[in-house]
Amino acid sequence: MEQVDQLIxxxxxxxxxxxxxxxxxxxxxxxxxxxxxxxxxxxxxxxLAWIGExxxxxxxxxxxxxxxxxxxARFALPLPLxxxxxxxxxxxxxxxxxxxxxxxxxxxxPEAVQLxxxxxxxxxxxxxxxDRLPQLVLPVETDHGLQLAVVATVDxxxxxxxxxxxxxxxxxxxxxxxxxxLAGASELELDDIQALTALVRAHQIAGALERMVxxxxxxxxxxxxxxxxxxxFQAIQHMVAEMAGESALANAAVEQxxxxxxxxxxxxxxxxxxxxxxxxxxxxxxxxxxxLAHQAHGAMGFSHEYPLQQYSRRVWCWRDESxxxxxxxxxxxxxxxxxxxxASDGERSAWSSIAQGF
Amino acid sequence: MQNxxxxxxxxxxxxxxxxxxxxVRAFLRGERRQGHFRPGTxxxxxxxxxxxxxxxxxxxxxxxxxxxxxxxxxLSALHxxxxxxxxxxxxxxxxxxxxxxRQSGPLILKCGTESMRRDILPRIxxxxxxxxxxxxxxxSGSDLASVKTRAEKADGGWRITGTKLWSSxxxxxxxMTVLARTASSDAGxxxxxxxxxxxxxxxxxxxxRGIRDMSGVEHFNETHFDDVWVSEDAVLGAEGEGWQQVTGxxxxxxxxxxxxxxxxVALEQACGAIAGEELTDHQLATLGRxxxxxxxxxxxxxxxxxxxxxxxxxxxxxxxxxxxxxRFEQEIIERLREFWPITQGPxxxxxxxxxxxxxxxxxxxxxxxxxxxxxxxxxxxxGLGLR
Numbered sequence: 001m002e003q004v005d006q007l008i009x010x011x012x013x014x015x016x017x018x019x020x021x022x023x024x025x026x027x028x029x030x031x032x033x034x035x036x037x038x039x040x041x042x043x044x045x046x047x048l049a050w051i052g053e054x055x056x057x058x059x060x061x062x063x064x065x066x067x068x069x070x071x072x073a074r075f076a077l078p079l080p081l082x083x084x085x086x087x088x089x090x091x092x093x094x095x096x097x098x099x100x101x102x103x104x105x106x107x108x109x110p111e112a113v114q115l116x117x118x119x120x121x122x123x124x125x126x127x128x129x130x131d132r133l134p135q136l137v138l139p140v141e142t143d144h145g146l147q148l149a150v151v152a153t154v155d156x157x158x159x160x161x162x163x164x165x166x167x168x169x170x171x172x173x174x175x176x177x178x179x180x181x182l183a184g185a186s187e188l189e190l191d192d193i194q195a196l197t198a199l200v201r202a203h204q205i206a207g208a209l210e211r212m213v214x215x216x217x218x219x220x221x222x223x224x225x226x227x228x229x230x231x232x233f234q235a236i237q238h239m240v241a242e243m244a245g246e247s248a249l250a251n252a253a254v255e256q257x258x259x260x261x262x263x264x265x266x267x268x269x270x271x272x273x274x275x276x277x278x279x280x281x282x283x284x285x286x287x288x289x290x291x292l293a294h295q296a297h298g299a300m301g302f303s304h305e306y307p308l309q310q311y312s313r314r315v316w317c318w319r320d321e322s323x324x325x326x327x328x329x330x331x332x333x334x335x336x337x338x339x340x341x342x343a344s345d346g347e348r349s350a351w352s353s354i355a356q357g358f
Numbered sequence: 359m360q361n362x363x364x365x366x367x368x369x370x371x372x373x374x375x376x377x378x379x380x381x382v383r384a385f386l387r388g389e390r391r392q393g394h395f396r397p398g399t400x401x402x403x404x405x406x407x408x409x410x411x412x413x414x415x416x417x418x419x420x421x422x423x424x425x426x427x428x429x430x431x432x433l434s435a436l437h438x439x440x441x442x443x444x445x446x447x448x449x450x451x452x453x454x455x456x457x458x459x460r461q462s463g464p465l466i467l468k469c470g471t472e473s474m475r476r477d478i479l480p481r482i483x484x485x486x487x488x489x490x491x492x493x494x495x496x497x498s499g500s501d502l503a504s505v506k507t508r509a510e511k512a513d514g515g516w517r518i519t520g521t522k523l524w525s526s527x528x529x530x531x532x533x534m535t536v537l538a539r540t541a542s543s544d545a546g547x548x549x550x551x552x553x554x555x556x557x558x559x560x561x562x563x564x565x566x567r568g569i570r571d572m573s574g575v576e577h578f579n580e581t582h583f584d585d586v587w588v589s590e591d592a593v594l595g596a597e598g599e600g601w602q603q604v605t606g607x608x609x610x611x612x613x614x615x616x617x618x619x620x621x622x623v624a625l626e627q628a629c630g631a632i633a634g635e636e637l638t639d640h641q642l643a644t645l646g647r648x649x650x651x652x653x654x655x656x657x658x659x660x661x662x663x664x665x666x667x668x669x670x671x672x673x674x675x676x677x678x679x680x681x682x683x684x685r686f687e688q689e690i691i692e693r694l695r696e697f698w699p700i701t702q703g704p705x706x707x708x709x710x711x712x713x714x715x716x717x718x719x720x721x722x723x724x725x726x727x728x729x730x731x732x733x734x735x736x737x738x739x740x741g742l743g744l745r
Contacts, residue, residue: 217742237739244738245682248675252366252658253650259368273653280650325647330639333646340633347387350629351447351622354653358369358436358660 005064008049012068015040016075022307028078029166033132038079046081048098050089055098057088062262065089066203070254073207076310078167080104080129082200087137090193094148094183103150104133106172107197107322110141110190119176120149126169126321131158136172139185139193146190149179165313191268195275198322199257202275205282205318206250208311212293213247215308216240219297236296243292246285253281260357269335270356276332277354283319283328290315366661366675367668369436378437382444385417389450397449397627397709399717400620403727404575405451406527408488414445414452415485420459424467429480435667439660443615449623449713453527453577458482460614461607462489462535466556469595469603474556478533492522492536492557492581493604500733502537503548503601507583509538509555515589516540518555521582524727528566528579534559536583537600552600555592562586573704573719606671611728613662613676618655618683620724621690624713625649628694631710641697648690655683674741677734684724684731691717 019037028034041047049065051057060068069082087105088098106127113122120140130136130153140149151174159171217240220230230236257278260266266274290312294301301308319325336353389395389410398405414420422438424430431437438459445452463482466474481487498504507520518538528534534557541551559566563586569578595603625648632641659679665672691700694714704716725731739745 213742217744220744231739231744234736237744238732238735240742240744241681241735241738244742245678248366248678249651249654249658249682252661253654255366255368255661256654256657276646277650277653280647281654284647326643329643329646329650331646332650333637333642333644336629336645336649337633337637337642340629347383349447350626350649354649355443355447355656358371358657 002061002064005060005067008046008058008060008064009067009071011044012041012046012071015044015046016072016077020075020077022076022310025076025078025307025310026304034078037077041079041081047084047088047102050085051092051098055092055096057092057098063258066199066254066258069200070203070207073204073314074211076165076208076211076307076314078165080133082204083128084133086197086200087135089196090139090148090185090188091137091150091183093188094186095181099135099137099150101134103135103137104129105197106130106136106138107193108138108140113138113140113174115140115142115147115149115182119178120151120174121176122174124172124174126161126163127172128163129168130156130170130172131160131168135180139188139190141190144184146185146188148183148185150181151177152180163313164317165310167314167317191272194322195271196261198279198328199254199261199275201318201322202250202254202257202278202282205286205315206247206254208315208318209243209247209250209282209285209289212289212308212311212315213240213243215311216243216293216296219300223298223300230296239292239296243289243296246288250282250285253278256358263357266357269339269353272335273332273354273356276328276335279323280325280328280332283325286315286319366658367664369439369660369664369667370434371436372434375434375436375440378433379440379444381417382419382441386444386448386450389413390448395449395451397623397713398451399449399624399713400720400724401449401623402446402452402456402616402620403526403723404453404573404577404716404720405449406453406530406577407451408454408485408530410451411455411488412485414455415483418483420455420485421463421479421483424463424479424483428467428475429483435663436660439615439663443619443656446615446619447622447626454488454530455482455485456616457491457527458487458489461610462491462533464610465535465554465594465603465607469554469599470556471591473591474594478556487533488527488531489556490525490528490531490534490559490579490581492525492534494524495521496523500730502604503543503552505537505539505552507536507538509536509540509553513587515587516555516592518557518583518586518588521580523578523580524569525579525581526577528559528581529568529576531559533557534581535594537604540597540600549601551598552604553597554594554600554603555588556594557583557586557588557592561588571720571723573716575720605673608729609662609666609671609673609676611676612680612734613659613666613672615656615659617680617728618652618659618687620684620687621717621721622652622687624694624710624717625652625690627710627713628697632697644693644696648693651686655679655686659683674738677729677737677741680728681731681734681738687724688721691721 048057049060053059087103257274260274540553563584568576
């Protein structure tokens with residue numbers, strides 16, 4: 001990581017620590033949107049991390065942006081930083097400039113939305129923070145290939161669905177909405193967008209898991225039972241070691257996938273394998289770490305006041321968004337088996353499919 | 359908490375690494391085609407073939423990171439990593455030289471005398487000198503500091519008496535690194551007063567007895583040292599520093615690809631065998647999960663290798679790799695039972711079935727050797743500040 005990247009991450013850390021925190025997260029869920037926190041994030045230019053300096057952004061690398069997203073998840077950030085970053089990145093890829101209004105991102109399956117006579121029809125399920133974002137960018141399959149459409153949220157009808165963590169995941173209905181803008185996706189394919197979205201969720205999970213391990217370490221050191229700290233019980237030590245392993249594995253997988261995605265010479269198959277690995281491993285770890293963290297915390301972890309639940313509910317949601325481990329395992333299995341089946345030279349192996357790159 | 363790095367640095371990749379990988383793959387294909395080896399599970403422990411090790415030595419693929427003057431190639435840790443992972447996934451019989459290449463050689467390089475380096479390292483690199491580990495004893499397993507083997511100064515050298523147990527491959531090795539007590543544990547704590555010796559196994563008073571394991575292989579040994587005299591030069595490292603030296607090797611010993619690839623050869627053949635069939639999503643997901651997890655473990659293991667290359671001592675991170683990796687190489691076989699029930703003995707004519715049976719019979723050792731997973735979890739807990 002470059003020195004300037006570290007500077008940006010340090011700034012973000014300060015903002016998230018000063019303006020965020022467990023109380024803010026609970027308040028946000030209770031309907032008190034953390035306006036100041038969002039303002040500080042915007043003023044620091046974080047939503048523009050993936051936008052080039054020529055388009056008014058930070059010009060950060062893919063890895064920096066993902067590191068930022070991972071860091072924001074360590075604070076259970078109840079705001080659409082990742083979604084806005086994705087939307088901005090997509091829109092700049094398509095048009096060369098950043099959207100003028102705060103824009104979120106909706107990933108839809110190709111069949112979900114149709115463009116007919118310049119208008120959009122269809123229903124988008126569970127769009128993150130749609131009720132807080134004036135615009136949404138969404139990929140649309142058209143006769144001219146994949147295009148990106150920007151729609152004004154006021155033109156759509158929104159349901160008020162919430163995620164497990166109480167974050168907005170609105171159903172958005174487009175009933176003949178005229179896009180504010182429409183642009184070709186410039187070489188992007190739906191698979192690329194889907195992969196990046198999954199990698200974003202994987203990074204969020206990895207960040208949250210790190211914090212869950214840290215919370216648990218602190219808790220078992222402080223909590224006394226039978227005359228000693230829980231940390232002194234071997235059974236507890238082994239549980240925490242298990243959590244640390246899953247968390248470390250999750251981090252290794254997301255960092256490796258970020259390197260592959262950032263490498264312009266990486267083949268599409270290498271990107272698929274890297275992202276499938278990252279989302280599979282993090283989604284599986286989400287379940288394991290959550291179970292162990294709650295077991296180690298006892299009833300305290302189950303209470304609303306103690307912050308563990310903010311992370312548990314988020315990772316439970318993120319693990320099933322953008323493809324669960326079951327989905328990505330299946331994709332990876334299918335990919336490897338297909339490569340084996342298609343191999344004509346007998347030199348192809350499952351190993352060579354998964355062990356490309358470092 | 360601050361002692362654990364959850365961020366693993368990317369390895370420095372140099373283009374010659376991939377060339378080397380292709381060379382190793384081509385060599386292994388050739389050897390298999392000529393019937394020089396049959397892929398085996400847990401090959402780095404059960405596959406003993408000194409001739410095969412010599413062939414690797416002739417190609418310069420043992421001790422690759424060592425200085426050229428000691429027979430090495432002065433290549434990076436990543437070059438070594440690529441060689442080892444390709445040998446493992448091919449199920450090549452590599453046990454004979456494995457320990458010397460992985461840890462005894464590096465230990466000699468770091469702590470040995472100049473004459474040891476000049477005499478022994480080039481022979482290891484040539485695949486002609488093999489070294490066994492002399493750590494466990496009948497009464498000392500996880501509690502290694504309780505070893506009873508004693509070495510006392512005598513006749514211008516040392517006299518060693520005791521028994522070492524579970525030394526893999528000792529029957530074909532020229533040396534054993536023996537951990538012995540050279541001073542009482544009363545002074546300076548139980549980790550003090552231990553010294554490592556590099557003992558020639560043809561010394562008078564050494565007797566080696568093979569032990570058959572539950573899979574039928576006789577790679578374990580019990581080695582008796584009956585008042586064995588060794589010269590002053592046999593002290594490996596510093597007198598009384600044995601414990602620090604042994605634990606200093608652990609990151610090398612615990613984080614390599616052999617800690618998650620022992621049974622990969624079975625998974626590879628399984629994938630090949632069913633690739634042509636119509637598979638359900640559930641079956642694809644089962645395979646996909648195993649492959650995803652291996653890939654993630656590999657990233658983590660490579661990250662530890664990078665930390666080692668940077669001169670750090672990632673003992674805790676290495677323990678994480680070994681704890682997760684060894685349980686996972688066991689799990690691979692459990693999952694593959696869904697496709698192929700395992701009931702027959704390992705001498706089946708069907709190569710895949712034989713690999714599966716053999717893997718199952720060998721898997722209890724994965725989470726024991728090189729530090730049980732319970733000991734590893736203790737190390738991790740200490741790294742997290744819980745102990």
